[in-house]
Amino acid sequence: MEPTWAYGWMIVQGAGWTLALVLTVIPVGLLLGLLGAAAKLSPFAPLRWVADGYTTFIRGIPELLIIFLVFFGGSRVVMWLLEGIGLPDVRVDINPFVAGVIALGLVQGGFATEVFRAAIQSVPRGQIEAAEACGFTRWQIFRHVTLPQVWRIALPSLGNLLQILIKDTALISVVGLADIMRNAQIGAGATKEPFTFLLMAGALYLMITTVATTGIALMEKRANRAYRRA
Numbered sequence: 001m002e003p004t005w006a007y008g009w010m011i012v013q014g015a016g017w018t019l020a021l022v023l024t025v026i027p028v029g030l031l032l033g034l035l036g037a038a039a040k041l042s043p044f045a046p047l048r049w050v051a052d053g054y055t056t057f058i059r060g061i062p063e064l065l066i067i068f069l070v071f072f073g074g075s076r077v078v079m080w081l082l083e084g085i086g087l088p089d090v091r092v093d094i095n096p097f098v099a100g101v102i103a104l105g106l107v108q109g110g111f112a113t114e115v116f117r118a119a120i121q122s123v124p125r126g127q128i129e130a131a132e133a134c135g136f137t138r139w140q141i142f143r144h145v146t147l148p149q150v151w152r153i154a155l156p157s158l159g160n161l162l163q164i165l166i167k168d169t170a171l172i173s174v175v176g177l178a179d180i181m182r183n184a185q186i187g188a189g190a191t192k193e194p195f196t197f198l199l200m201a202g203a204l205y206l207m208i209t210t211v212a213t214t215g216i217a218l219m220e221k222r223a224n225r226a227y228r229r230a
Contacts, residue, residue: 032109
């Protein structure tokens with residue numbers, strides 16, 4: 001049997017997978033959130049219907065179920081597609097990390113959609129009309145007028161979503177990702193010292209969330225300072 005310290009080191013190594021998952025999901029969630037918000041505010045009804053269906057599904061289904069659907073159902077969908085192009089004997093298994101990125105990215109994107117939608121709607125219409133009067137293109141208006149204000153307004157809510165994301169990464173352990181939570185369970189089972197290893201896992205999650213909270217607070221302070229100067 002491995003010594004206790006060896007399993008403790010496994011948990012520290014698992015933090016690498018947890019951080020990698022968080023850092024990969026963040027841009028996926030932000031991109032989906034921006035696209036979802038744009039679709040919800042679109043004048044085209046089909047886009048609004050798709051966005052409404054997406055956010056309704058994400059907010060109404062437990063994250064764990066979404067992970068299972070992606071992990072077990074994703075491979076089935078890929079194999080159906082391969083069968084459709086004449087490769088019926090190819091077997092595809094979704095990697096736990098990839099499944100985690102897809103599942104948590106979809107979850108984060110669904111909630112970020114509502115955050116960005118509310119932030120976009122809070123930008124004064126008069127500023128956009130003034131930019132149009134100055135001859136700005138739609139892209140220039142979005143980049144120089146809308147986006148900086150949306151970012152400042154959305155930051156507190158996005159910070160809350162980041163905290164939720166960090167904790168939700170523990171759910172990916174159920175499909176085999178060797179993250180903090182899974183390695184803590186392995187160590188607890190092997191040494192019969194669950195309290196020690198779960199306490200260590202909790203301390204690592206707390207460290208990560210504390211750093212994330214500090215980073216978001218600094219970003220909020222900088223965004224608000226720039227806004228006041230403007």
